[in-house]
Amino acid sequence: MARHAAARRAPTERVNLYREITDRIIAQLEAGCVPWVQPWSTDPGTATVAMPRNAATARAYSGINVMLLWAAGIEAGYSTQRWLTFRQALGLGGCVRRGERGTAVVYADRFTPQDERKRADRDGDEARQIAFLKRFTVFNVAQVEGLPEALTAPLPPPREELVLPRFRALMEASGVTIRIGGGMAFYRPADDVVVLPPPEAFHELVNFHRTAAHELSHATGHASRLARETKGPRGGACYAREELVAEISAAFVCASLGIVPTVRHADYIGSWLEVLSGDERAIVRAAAQASKAADWLLGRLPDAEPPASDKDGDDAPPAAMEAA
Incomplete structure (x- = not known):
């Protein structure tokens, strides 16, 4: 009963x-x-x-x-x-x-x-x-x-002098191909490459790492990693959902390493609102996928702990x- x-x-x-x-x-x-x-x-x-x-x-x-x-x-x-x-x-x-x-x-x-x-x-x-x-x-x-x-x-907060070196270790341990140069940051699924401007192009060095966290989070969706559905026209619902996952994942990665997260793409807020308004499960799913993406990246560090349960x-x- x-x-x-x-x-x-x-x-x-x-x-x-x-x-x-x-x-x-x-x-x-x-x-x-x-x-x-x-x-x-x-x-x-x-x-x-x-x-x-x-x-x-x-x-x-x-x-x-x-x-x-x-x-x-x-x-x-x-x-x-x-x-x-x-x-x-x-x-x-x-x-x-x-x-x-x-x-x-x-x-x-x-x-x-x-x-x-x-x-x-x-x-x-x-x-x-x-x-x-x-x-x-x-x-x-x-x-x-x-x-x-x-x-x-x-x-106690993480030792400040170790925060950025540890993030660099995460970038290397990810195994994702990262190319430095140019004036734009993006992940290119066609050849599975993250492209980042040089660190000196950022007003603060920490923003290079915040940006890298976002683009590496996109890279976790590749078929050889988490095989997340990421395809869709720019500005469409699938594109907005993937940006939401990458934003949240980057925040989780940064917070885990002692870096205060920031919004990388505030201009997508309108698109996120549309996605959330049209699907009451969207934010829960996005946060779950973001945790998987962050766990995938953080799990490559030599001192990684088991993923959260x-x-x-x-x-x-x-x-x-x-x-x-």
Whole structure:
């Protein structure tokens, strides 16, 4: 009975969560705030540039959850991007303070409608499942009392002198052919080449690396890598979706290496709004693909860690956002 009740509720929750997340991102874009590049404040005491992580497992969150947690962390002014479920906090000897409100994050699940089960039984084939989002709640470590100090102290920023050399190591480890020269940056799928202007052409050296992160993110979609659907006329929906993936992926790569992300192609915001307005799943899919692209690039570094799973112990199964 409980399983059937959950199945009846699933479509409503699926639609509400996709729409809720999409409407939030659209509102931010319309207000001129790009949520994947403006999650940090210059105010003292706020979190340094970093990917949000689970404090119990040290695993980085992925996909749309990165943006949800970045936004919640900066809005509340938390000094670190480390999060726990209620049960994990108890397991570490802590307790969420009375009156604290958690932050909703999501993972993808599937269910089989009753009518589809009947059809599959009748036709003798496999029942088709429908993907939907489920919500669970996490708390920043600043909302929890009694945790070990090692979990609540702000994380030290990366050593500044190592940030750019490490990014150069990522460029080399990617194996993508990179040609330096000219006045434009682009990825050319025909011969699988990234073209970048020389570093001295940028007002700040860090912008060379931000630009490289964007173009290398495009390159991850090549058939020999992640085989992402990237073809489409310039200005079309497929083109806009691929730019969205590359923008978010570049932000994830930069944040992982201690570089504050920036918008590389703000003139595409109108196209992104059209894509998001026409497909309530678009931002969730784009963020999932961006995580895969960023993980592919970061995973080539010699000291790479395993890709994020969003698994928070018994409270939530792993995310599979690409299936959503």
